[in-house]
Amino acid sequence: MKTQLLAGATLIAIVASASANARPMTPEDILKIKHVTDIAVSSKGNGIAVGVSQMPDIADGAKNGTSERNLRVAFAAGNMRDFLPDDMNISGIEYSPDGRLISFLWKPEGDDEKRGLYAIPVDGGGHRKLASIEDSNITGYVWGPDSQTVYLMAAAATDKARKKESKAGFNARIYEEEQKFKRLFAVDINAGDDAEPREIGFKGEPSAMRVSQDGRWLAVAAAPTTQVDDSLTSTRVHIVDAATGALKTIVKTPGKIGDFEFDRTGKTLSLIAGVDKHDPAATTLYLVDASNGAFRPVTEGQANAAVDTEWMADGRLAVAMHVGAQSELRFYDRTGRLSSTINPGGLILRNLETSGGRLAVIADAPKHPRELFVLNGRNFVRWSNHNDWLKDIDMGTQRTIRYAARDGQQVEGIVIEPVGGAPNGGAPTIFRVHGGPEAHDSNGWLTSYGAPGQVGAGAGYTLFYPNYRGSTAYGTAFSKQHQNDYAGKEFNDLVDAIGALEAEGLTRKDKVGITGGSYGGYASAWGATALSEHFAASVMFVGISNQISKFGTTDIPNEMYLVHSRKWPWENWQGMLDVSPIYHVDKAKTPILILHGENDTRVAPSQSYELYRNIKVRTDTPVRLVLYPGEGHGNRKAAAQYDYNIRMMRWMDTYLKGDGGEMPAPRFDLPQGFSGASEAKTED
Template identity: 85%
Template sequence: MKTQLLASVTLLAVTAATPAMARPMTPEDVLKVKDVTDVSVSPLGSGIAIGVSQLPDISGGAKNGTSERQLRVVTAAGNVQDFLPADMHVSAIQYSPDGRMISFLWKPDGDDAKRGLYAIPVNGGGHRKLAALSDGNITGYVWGPDSRTVYLMAAPAADKARKKESKAGFNAKIYEEEQKFKRLFATDISAGPDAEPREIPFEGQISALEVSADGRWLAAAAAPTTQVDDSLMKTRVQILDAASGNRRALVETPGKIGDFEISPDGKTLSLIAGVDKHDPAATTLYLVDPANGSFRPVTEGQANAATDTEWMANGELAVLMHVGAQSELRFYDASGALLRSVNPGGLILRDIDTSGNRLAAIADAPEHPRELFVLDGDRFTRWSDHNSWLKDIDMGTQRTIRYTARDGQEVEGIVIEPVGGAPRGGAPTIFRVHGGPEAHDSNGWLTNYSGPGQVGAGAGYTVFYPNYRGSTAYGTAFSKQHQNDYAGKEFNDLVDAIGALESAGLTDRKKVGITGGSYGGYASAWGATALSEHFAASVMFVGISNQISKFGTTDIPNEMFLVHSRKWPWEDWQGMLDVSPIAHVDKAKTPILILHGENDTRVAPSQSYELYRNIKVRTDTPVRLVLYPGEGHGNRKAAARYDYNVRMMRWMDTYLKGDGREMPPPRFDLPEGFSGASEAKAEE
């Protein structure tokens, strides 16, 4: 096979400066990472509100839980101020239109407490409640232009009768029939926090909301049912009268939708959507006439992916665009004409917000997680640094590579070299395959609980993140290439990458491991069975093992059909079985660690049970199944994330660096200071 290795056109390589006392990154370090996850620019130009998220510090004895978010205000580069007590964890951070308050959602402690809307004055004073519901949690909100009216999205009303029955033992669940829609309200905050908001009649499952600059109409995204499948494939934007909720227009785009924003003059709606019902992802920019719902594409057919839009005060539309493994910021006029582009260099822009003509962004890079940046002319200036301790970490060189697959298709991915470089003959290598596959990995911060990244590089591995066929950011035509071809060209791209990395001196092809979650878990299962000769170790997470039974147990069967399989299982039973890892267990020589959340509704845990049982009964190949109680399609809590990261690296170490004669022990000792370790010692 002929391969070629080409450098990316932007940010060819980033190597962090190595202090004298640098050390490799560890799974414990992954728990410490902080990310900027919210950004809101003050209308007064006085600051930028951000949300900073971090897992609870279980290494210091904190109670296990999900990410906690704190409100901070940044007034200049490096000038970051906490705005709430450290134990207040909030979400949905926004400035009021007059810039006098920063609002957020918060649920106080207490069994009967509901998530309400709160705010804190910018110029001093404590936080106070603005609005709440007596019978449910507020899930989202948007300010009216007068800074008094707030539109609220809320959970369904609590059913007190059903709660009483459930306590008595009558807790049967009726699958998919007892749908309860989220609700829409308007409230005047001047009436006080105890005033009951006014409900606006609305039919459907509302998921996003915007209000026009004159306050007369709303743009709402909603699906016809509460089912996940419909939220993906049938969500549409509706134009509503703000007072009555009556629908004025419907934007009948044919496929998935993403971000949408209303222009300052109210004449145009920007919308990111799919080009048709078979488009795997919403990546094309459209402009919509809200008067009648008509729409026209702006970027259809381009080899990129629009991910976020914001209108500037001067009427220009800022669009965050991912182009392959990099990103850029584009500005369009109201007619859709491209005005200019800003190259952020090595930054991967993730989210943008504007007020007036100031634009702020959340961005990461190979050497740091997500931080706050502000656009200054044609460059971005960094305003926050929440992970200064990373200067003490010895990082591997990271860059984008391209190679030619066996059929001539050029494929891109990101490689992180081992710290100090690969030895002669190549290093043991871990392929981390993204899910979807309608997603992509960017050349930014790639280290997390399920991504080896710099932890792998510090342990002597080459780590590779392939943007195989089906990935986004390379155009709709590329993302559709995997359709009606389960485990075909898409996974051949992974095998072809091994030769490219070997030719570059980065990989020892006899020591290649594969890991990933969801569709990446499918790839990992396929790599351990049908492609076992190419992979020496596999870690499968919430992955697919049987395409026939997966259809009957998933919450997205229609999405699977429309944007992946393009045929139903009963149209080709044998074909669906042939592309299922369980049908290739006779080839399975690759030791495989299988991990799954017990509460996963996207890919049922039975998929992991099936593969485990088949390998266990039919082969003598090392296999282990680990289940995470309370977790779903991905681990959310700190302990489960840490456990995953440690198990993944131990499995790879055993079969890529060790002799592989015995599986790692099923349990491992927690480091000193972890809550679990402290509790265990206390019990002794």
């Protein structure tokens, strides 16, 4: 099977030499990684505010918890300083339009404290509260152009009577019937400490806001209900009067929506949206007439995915575009005509922000996580380096390959070779299958708690990240190829990749493992059952095992119908059973580790129970089920992430590096220094 090496020229520019003391990456290293998650650009040109996120350092005794975000300000390349104490975990970083303040959302310590809007002066001084809502947390905000009015989005008001009843034990929840909408407010931050935010009448569940340059209009993304299903399939942009909330128009795009931005005149919106209700993802760029909601496509039918947009001061629209596994920066004029394209030289562009003529970008690459870059002419200059220690990590070579599937379809994926290269005959290989499947892996930083990446490469594995059918960034037609074909061509693409990697000398076809979460978990379950002959190990995370019961237990049944199955289970009960891993347990010879968050509402933990019980009762195949209390559709806390990574790698080591046999011990020793490691064991 012929493969093609892609993007080699751009990789040369970003490969850095490892230090003489280079060592492999470890699971403990993943906890140390810092990511730039937010950027805001000063209109005065005197700084870029940066949110830097990191997990608690439980390896050094820190209290277990979720990621923490700190505020830093960059003044030039390599010139950055902290702006708040380290113990302030903040979000929602913005500059006031006049550039005097950096604002952020913060919840002080204390049970009764709510998340409020705070700010710190750029020119010096301590932070202060700008606004709060007495009975709920502020969840989002936008500045008015006068730098005086701030528009707030807040959680629903606390029902004090219900809270009292709940404390008395009457805490029953009425499923999907007691929706309480978020609320919109406006506040004058110069009106003094006693100024009360003024509620803006709005009906619906808002999720994002933008304000026009003249301050007259708010563009509000909102769903008709609070249900997750509607947030995905029915969210639309509403143009409303900023003072009264009176509806001007609704942008009635037929499918999912993504980023949207007012231009400098307030007459046009850029909008990333789906082309129809069956489009798996919002990837097409539109221009919208803000006066009447009329919209027209700019990139419909193109083999790419628009990711983020920003209007420049000169009227051009900057768009971060993902094209397959790579990315580029595009500029369009006001009419939607493409005016120029910039190749970022191997960077994967994620988010754009602009002000005062400066364009800042969050971007990553194969050798580093997300950092701050600034566009200078046609070049991106790196302004931050939060993981300098990575220079001491010996990394495997990473590249994009393309191969032909059995029906001739061209498919891409990203390969990370073992450190030092694959031995003769190939290396044991781990397929890491992304979820969605309306997503894609880019040829950037690919190491996290659920993605072996450079940890796997350092342990001698070839890693493969397939952008199988259903993936985005290859055009809507490609992303729709998986529809009405659960576990069909989409998962055949995975099997066909094995031969392609073997032909490259990268893979031992008898030592291939598969892992992934959500839809990637479905692929991992399918690989361990229906496709068991092809995979020697499987690690399934929050995955699907029964397409019939999944419909009745998920919070996105309509989304499943519209963009995945294209039919309801009762239209073909047997067909849905045929594409369920539990139906193929008789073929299951692949040792499978099943991991699931106990509070998952997207893919219920019962999906993992079903697969575990069927394999346990019907076969002698090694199987283990691990549940994470308090976690949902993905592990958020540091200890659960570390536990996941260790278990995944131990499972792969057991069944891909040797002849297999007994499962790894259910408990493992924690390294010295980890919080709660006094007994040196974790709970299974």
